[in-house]
Amino acid sequence: MIRFENVAKTYKEGTVVALEACSTEIQKGEFVFLVGSSGSGKTTFLKLVLRDEMPDSGKIWVAGKQIGKLSHWKVPYLRRNIGCVFQDFRLLPNRTVHENVAFALEVIGRPRHVISAQVPQVLELVGLLKKKDRYPDELSGGEQQRVAIARAFVNRPLVLLADEPTGNLDPGTTRGIMRLLDRINKTGTTVVMATHDFVIVDSMRRRVVELSQGRVIRDQVRGIYGY
Amino acid sequence: MIRFENVAKTYKEGTVVALEACSTEIQKGEFVFLVGSSGSGKTTFLKLVLRDEMPDSGKIWVAGKQIGKLSHWKVPYLRRNIGCVFQDFRLLPNRTVHENVAFALEVIGRPRHVISAQVPQVLELVGLLKKKDRYPDELSGGEQQRVAIARAFVNRPLVLLADEPTGNLDPGTTRGIMRLLDRINKTGTTVVMATHDFVIVDSMRRRVVELSQGRVIRDQVRGIYGY
Amino acid sequence: MAISVEYVVKETTNNLWRNWMVSLAAVVTVALSLSFVGVALLFRQEVDNATARWQSGVTLAIFMNSSVTSLSNPQAKAVEDQLANMSQVSRATFCGQNCAYREYRGMFRGDPTMESAITNPSQLPVSFRIKLKHAAQAGSVGSVFTNQPGVQAIEYAKGEVEQLLKISSFLQVASLVAASALLVSSVVLILNSIRLAIFARRKEVEVMKLVGATNWFIRVPFMAEGLIQGLVGALIGCGLTSFFVSEFRKLIAQNNIKLLQPMTASAGEEVVVYILLLIFGSLVGAGGSAIALRRFLDV
Amino acid sequence: MAISVEYVVKETTNNLWRNWMVSLAAVVTVALSLSFVGVALLFRQEVDNATARWQSGVTLAIFMNSSVTSLSNPQAKAVEDQLANMSQVSRATFCGQNCAYREYRGMFRGDPTMESAITNPSQLPVSFRIKLKHAAQAGSVGSVFTNQPGVQAIEYAKGEVEQLLKISSFLQVASLVAASALLVSSVVLILNSIRLAIFARRKEVEVMKLVGATNWFIRVPFMAEGLIQGLVGALIGCGLTSFFVSEFRKLIAQNNIKLLQPMTASAGEEVVVYILLLIFGSLVGAGGSAIALRRFLDV
Numbered sequence A, B: 001m002i003r004f005e006n007v008a009k010t011y012k013e014g015t016v017v018a019l020e021a022c023s024t025e026i027q028k029g030e031f032v033f034l035v036g037s038s039g040s041g042k043t044t045f046l047k048l049v050l051r052d053e054m055p056d057s058g059k060i061w062v063a064g065k066q067i068g069k070l071s072h073w074k075v076p077y078l079r080r081n082i083g084c085v086f087q088d089f090r091l092l093p094n095r096t097v098h099e100n101v102a103f104a105l106e107v108i109g110r111p112r113h114v115i116s117a118q119v120p121q122v123l124e125l126v127g128l129l130k131k132k133d134r135y136p137d138e139l140s141g142g143e144q145q146r147v148a149i150a151r152a153f154v155n156r157p158l159v160l161l162a163d164e165p166t167g168n169l170d171p172g173t174t175r176g177i178m179r180l181l182d183r184i185n186k187t188g189t190t191v192v193m194a195t196h197d198f199v200i201v202d203s204m205r206r207r208v209v210e211l212s213q214g215r216v217i218r219d220q221v222r223g224i225y226g227y
Numbered sequence C, D: 001m002a003i004s005v006e007y008v009v010k011e012t013t014n015n016l017w018r019n020w021m022v023s024l025a026a027v028v029t030v031a032l033s034l035s036f037v038g039v040a041l042l043f044r045q046e047v048d049n050a051t052a053r054w055q056s057g058v059t060l061a062i063f064m065n066s067s068v069t070s071l072s073n074p075q076a077k078a079v080e081d082q083l084a085n086m087s088q089v090s091r092a093t094f095c096g097q098n099c100a101y102r103e104y105r106g107m108f109r110g111d112p113t114m115e116s117a118i119t120n121p122s123q124l125p126v127s128f129r130i131k132l133k134h135a136a137q138a139g140s141v142g143s144v145f146t147n148q149p150g151v152q153a154i155e156y157a158k159g160e161v162e163q164l165l166k167i168s169s170f171l172q173v174a175s176l177v178a179a180s181a182l183l184v185s186s187v188v189l190i191l192n193s194i195r196l197a198i199f200a201r202r203k204e205v206e207v208m209k210l211v212g213a214t215n216w217f218i219r220v221p222f223m224a225e226g227l228i229q230g231l232v233g234a235l236i237g238c239g240l241t242s243f244f245v246s247e248f249r250k251l252i253a254q255n256n257i258k259l260l261q262p263m264t265a266s267a268g269e270e271v272v273v274y275i276l277l278l279i280f281g282s283l284v285g286a287g288g289s290a291i292a293l294r295r296f297l298d299v
Ligand SMILES: Nc1ncnc2c1ncn2[C@@H]1O[C@H](COP(=O)(O)OP(=O)(O)OP(=O)(O)O)[C@@H](O)[C@H]1O
Pocket: A011, A012, A016, A017, A018, A036, A037, A038, A039, A040, A041, A042, A043, A044, A045, B137, B138, B139, B141, B168
């Protein structure tokens, strides 16, 4: 599903190295934790998958396509196969829960009947159907993150990327989010999650890819956060 | 140093209750963890101390002054006694480490010789004297947070408020930040830190104030995160 | 991918509404600057028309002494023959005392001093009115007759026409300079209003990019915003132009300002000016959007 | 708390520089709009001066029949006596045939038709030139003499003066309307440039507030920005006004446009206009800043 081959990425004209000779492969349906200390390149890794950044060298395949060769106007269509969740939710404050999720379908031109069918379904999945008319600031942090996940998932993407989705949340809420991601993974969606939360990583025992200074230094099938 | 007496605070014309009948007192030199689930009112508590928000009812004393009675133009002088650190650092990206810290002194009108004396001193304290000419994006997350702490502390405030200062950081970096806050606390500065990180709270064993739905539901001298 | 019209209308309206102050300022500035352009263009057209009439008349007049009262006078005959033989002259007509009296009456109708001054055609001098092939030759043709017996004076029809042309070209240059400075301001204002719209919607744009909206889908509402501002400004500019010009004409007609009376433009000429203004307006709008999208919208 | 001048200068320069396009547009618009105001004001002053001269002359003239050639004529005497007894009349002078001839020569100097038309004072009618206490009473005074024996016509000194006044007031209204619309745009542009500066520095402002900078410390650089834009705009506006007015005068002088020749303003009057423009400029700048600070700077 995702394959990195010797990918290097620098910022600021090569002065800041974010990734260096990074190679790894993630299969369809896997659940992968991306760990590593601050600045090790986790966010860069995710941005490259999303083609939000371009690699300096090396090749990246996502969903069977080498995305370095993708022409500019095809990028949006790549992104429709990838869902994204961030630590800071990125919800639109002036739209309700329902509208936030529907927005993701509207802007890719889905017809209205598809939207009104799919949105309640995914809100049901994240357990927020009852709160669909609330605005983001009327929700707890965990609920907001679930809306963000619903938005990322409503288009049934092949891959779900999550960059520290529980960084702002208390331990109870964090467990709720992890259960939800687990459920989404069980529907067949590949999940890649960057995190610092060793408690989660250690308890879930999924595949762990550790980055350090832009290189993969560990790849463990049922791994833990530290060694 | 800080005293809340029956403080209530709502948002959006009273429809969202953030704090309700909240009373507590924090003495000079204490180190207090503010815990509670998402939306329990921790950030609101800190904003009230900073007089960034005004309470709907109740009284708040900070450094001996009842801040509800403070006239508008005196607020800046109150804030000079309070240092602030946030999860997202809030550094100025186009200024170096040294300039970021010096900025805090410049804008309150400190003369140049005071600035050139105090900034290196506090950078020494946070261990960043050697990196004083770097820009924020040339630093790791932990280093950036230490710059933020240096900026909050350079004016030797009586109180240091920290809102989830380790939310973005990996466990190793988190421990570094906590040691630094501990050292600052030992200089006599009162530290109030809102956090979700139960590992830290449980290992430091300091006073813990737990909020739930805007009320203080626990106040433990050498507390832990949960019960 | 099709972009629904409904979506574009909704988003564009929102954008315009959110920063109505800037949108308004942009529209006002476009309108003003285009009305300057419009007035300048129409004025030019009218002055062209007016001076064309003058030019169809006489470019040079030779006034004879009061002793010469008709063409039968040999001095007049001599002038007439000379004129007939000059290749520069396209047409020469004789204006006898009756012709002069008619002209005089027309010029000073309603002015008692002047009316009572001349009560008889015999008080006025006769003259030749000459049309030249090239107006620039007026001087050389005139000089031939300067010292001719019986010739009292040579008058060149430059005075009023030239004054009119000079004042109008001065006003035109001034208003076109003002218009171009204002057009720059218009572009900046439109650019700004779009920049503010982009900024106000930066979170939405970010989400749109994340979930795979196409670049055109993101751009179109902002482009529509600029275009609408430019076009609305141009429409108001057309209105202002037509209002100003018609008020000016009314003023001239009411006050019998003779020099300016022949100034008119046909409906067709006006329409051409208005179409030009609309084209300018959309160019300004599109230009402003293009710069704003390029500089501030990273898609 | 003292705010260091150096700090304000540095920050203001930065702000202006960062959004130079908007700053420039703001300055240009202020300059243009104030130059409209300036030209309108100076023009008004000049027209006032010009018509004051006219008004110091005659507001009403009574022309007698050609049979009346001097004051000794009883019909003329009758008119003179009546005028002497009217309280509305401030001064009445008799203009005999020599006076009329002098006036006529002066009016039509260099025009052969007219010069040759009247070669003798006896060809011209005599008249009374009347200065009234209030110009508005011209109609009522004139009507008294309409059917009086020996009176040929009553002429009101309205013709040219009134045309000049009407055209100039039309142009003034038009330019003041344009100026006020532009002033609105100027305020919005200044407001916008400050809003963008505030936005560009929102992080710094946030940090400033956190560490206890006083509100004025935060505000002053933004206010200075607006004031500078307004003042620079006003200065350029003064330059444009003076340029336009002097070019216009040159044009009139070169072309001998008689009607407009008496239009001048003293240096003192010009300076007053320029000071007014500078005051307007700073008001516009301060107004723009005030709105921007109030709406977009939360301190
Ligand atoms: N836009 C950017 N410009 C310059 N340098 C950047 C940029 N983004 C990231 N970097 C640098 O690239 C390196 C890798 O950053 P990245 O954000 O991928 O790390 P990370 O593993 O996500 O860290 P964290 O745990 O703090 O989120 C760091 O040194 C960082 O400073």
